[in-house]
Amino acid sequence: MTNSPRVVDMTLRDGMHAVDHQFTPDQMAEIAGALDAADMDVVEVSHGDGMGGSSINYGMAAASTEEYLEAVAPQLSDTELSVLLLPGIGTVEELDMAADHGADICRIATHATEADISQDHFEYVKERGLEANGLLMLSHMATPETLLEQAQLMEEYGADAVYLMDSAGALLPGDVRERVSLLVDGLDIDVGFHAHNNLGLAVGNTLAALDEGAVTVDGCLRGLGAGSGNTQMEVLVGALDRAGYDVSPDLYGTMDAAEEVLLPMLDDDTMPELDNDSLMLGYAGVYSSFLRHARREGKRYGVDPRDILVELGEMEVVGGQEDLITDVAERLAEEQGNAVEADD
Amino acid sequence: MTNSPRVVDMTLRDGMHAVDHQFTPDQMAEIAGALDAADMDVVEVSHGDGMGGSSINYGMAAASTEEYLEAVAPQLSDTELSVLLLPGIGTVEELDMAADHGADICRIATHATEADISQDHFEYVKERGLEANGLLMLSHMATPETLLEQAQLMEEYGADAVYLMDSAGALLPGDVRERVSLLVDGLDIDVGFHAHNNLGLAVGNTLAALDEGAVTVDGCLRGLGAGSGNTQMEVLVGALDRAGYDVSPDLYGTMDAAEEVLLPMLDDDTMPELDNDSLMLGYAGVYSSFLRHARREGKRYGVDPRDILVELGEMEVVGGQEDLITDVAERLAEEQGNAVEADD
Structure with missing residues (x-):
């Protein structure tokens, strides 16, 4: 010390x-x-x-x-x-x-x-x-x-x-x-x-x-x-x-x-803020670039984007694997029994 | 636990x-x-x-x-x-x-x-x-x-x-x-x-x-x-x-x-901010109401208000003892050899 x-x-x-x-x-x-x-x-x-x-x-x-x-x-x-x-x-x-x-x-x-x-x-x-x-x-x-x-x-x-x-x-x-x-x-x-x-x-x-x-x-x-x-x-x-x-x-x-x-x-x-977005990044332990993707896919599949981030964190997904976000959203929607919204 | x-x-x-x-x-x-x-x-x-x-x-x-x-x-x-x-x-x-x-x-x-x-x-x-x-x-x-x-x-x-x-x-x-x-x-x-x-x-x-x-x-x-x-x-x-x-x-x-x-x-x-004022209150361990007084007396005696706050913290001054702030400012000004400004 x-x-x-x-x-x-x-x-x-x-x-x-x-x-x-x-x-x-x-x-x-x-x-x-x-x-x-x-x-x-x-x-x-x-x-x-x-x-x-x-x-x-x-x-x-x-x-x-x-x-x-x-x-x-x-x-x-x-x-x-x-x-x-x-x-x-x-x-x-x-x-x-x-x-x-x-x-x-x-x-x-x-x-x-x-x-x-x-x-x-x-x-x-x-x-x-x-x-x-x-x-x-x-x-x-x-x-x-x-x-x-x-x-x-x-x-x-x-x-x-x-x-x-x-x-x-x-x-x-x-x-x-x-x-x-x-x-x-x-x-x-x-x-x-x-x-x-x-x-x-x-x-x-x-x-x-x-x-x-x-x-x-x-x-x-x-x-x-x-x-x-x-x-x-x-x-x-x-x-x-x-x-x-x-x-x-x-x-x-x-x-x-x-x-x-x-x-x-x-x-x-x-000024950096400790808002819900940055809290979720720390909580899930994922890259900030995932936020935008998680929001988009969350909306598409009727899943809370926060659930997607937590799942990505547990999978230890790193940058460059952004295509996995769609897979995760789809799987969570199925597990949660959510209707998948039309591709709009 | x-x-x-x-x-x-x-x-x-x-x-x-x-x-x-x-x-x-x-x-x-x-x-x-x-x-x-x-x-x-x-x-x-x-x-x-x-x-x-x-x-x-x-x-x-x-x-x-x-x-x-x-x-x-x-x-x-x-x-x-x-x-x-x-x-x-x-x-x-x-x-x-x-x-x-x-x-x-x-x-x-x-x-x-x-x-x-x-x-x-x-x-x-x-x-x-x-x-x-x-x-x-x-x-x-x-x-x-x-x-x-x-x-x-x-x-x-x-x-x-x-x-x-x-x-x-x-x-x-x-x-x-x-x-x-x-x-x-x-x-x-x-x-x-x-x-x-x-x-x-x-x-x-x-x-x-x-x-x-x-x-x-x-x-x-x-x-x-x-x-x-x-x-x-x-x-x-x-x-x-x-x-x-x-x-x-x-x-x-x-x-x-x-x-x-x-x-x-x-x-x-x-929104509360971790700015210099709140940092100094925590650092000195004093009431927030002292800030205003310390600034005023600091200006009057040519002393950094932060020095006044630190001194008050060390003296463990509590609310109701605001008149001590002038004494502290005066003493610090003497110790630091600062000219006392006119009462303006």
Whole structure:
């Protein structure tokens, strides 16, 4: 257990999801400057889906990663700069560009059971002299034992730290404790935790992770982030202070960054909300992209879309298997004895 | 530990704070009907500050408690009806009225160290045949041992259960565990927990309380409630389901009550927010009424109002001691070497 966890701000990366990837380089520079002034340990800058994510498929960003890094890097004195890379989306060229623009850390993210696609990326990141962190996404979909195996693979590839990403906000504090403690015991490298707030547990789960030996944690100012948002950074810093941790980011500075700098840039409707949709995603433990499909098929088959999401969660359906949603809706309609509506 | 905690909905009582006590009797009836349909265990109906709270001092409600109870009681089949009484604000006449209108439970609330003012009230509630629950407010301001003594007093007076109220949202999960487990061990009656979300920990703290043996918990639809709001009820029900608890309220029914029934009644700006103000109240552990004074005196003495709040929290200042705020501001200004601005 550490008394001085490293605190990583995700506002300019996971927070990009909340603004449809539309922060301008100037806005990023201003936010990064405020975070640096608050002595944040690390800021991460990338499209929400990592470098190379700006596309029709994942949403076009307002600028290129290069433009963002050029704007942010000069704002940072002691705060380190991180970028995100998803194998299959980001490229070696972008990694080179990020290294040339002063990135200190590259975080390499894979699905919780697919660490084996990341070996080349870890090796290249280390070759370029950057710190390499591995992220296991949707970690609620793997058993603690599988997560440990996957984390050990990343350690083997050269990772300096491995993060459990609770991408759907589906873990309970007890789940977090079990998983983090297993990783802390089974790895020689640092363990990190990244929460989403779908079950209202982002701060509570982050405290639980630290309690079990995690040493690096993520958050976003004002709780930005995909879905219902990440751990609200200024609240996390306050809770860590209260809990007796000695963190680098200053509470007032972080609060000011959130409310004086970031908030005026946001529309009311861009604030992540813990509404029924995000609750159901956390409860069922499924991708947010399933919502739309579940609603459509629910209507078509006269089934509550929430039942479809729960069933998909139990089947551990992942992205790319959207066609299964129709099958599930049809089966539930039969089981529930619902008349199938005409194809309208 | 229970596997079937009693779940108490506060939307029509603590939630009244978020709407300036302006729910109409018709709105209350509609919300109560939806909660009854969702098999909620208990709904509490009163002015935010309890029966008799409707006043210039605490804010005028849209109707009298009697009108609210007349509207709500006919909507409830299996759901029990609770009212709140603060000694000094509510009267015996109102308690009689509530009993005559079908209240099953009366909750009697005192400051965490002032249980001794509640003896007559407990005795009268029991005499009228109602269940009597004791609430220790601002429980972060008392040591665990003091809380146990105070709870034992309420038990002696006839309480059927005692609740720890984290009124300022200032407790961390470890604080909750320590306090709840001490009460569970030291009392023969039920222990309950009521959270506020100022540090983002309402759901996490409620799970921690149940884990230590609390058997009854509070929440509000959409996270209404004073300050940054109570535990968000539909999220709590989802988290309890996921954690394997067998609760009476139905998840979908509770979600529908929140989003189909309550939400359309609310203005955007009535939704409690975890903003810097509510964060500071939880962080400092002080009354929300101090905010305004701290801002004013902070401006006057050139001191950050947050420093004033932290100082007041450390001094354990309570309501009625607002004049101390000026003294604190003046002292901090001297300590920080700030020039005192003219009285403008």
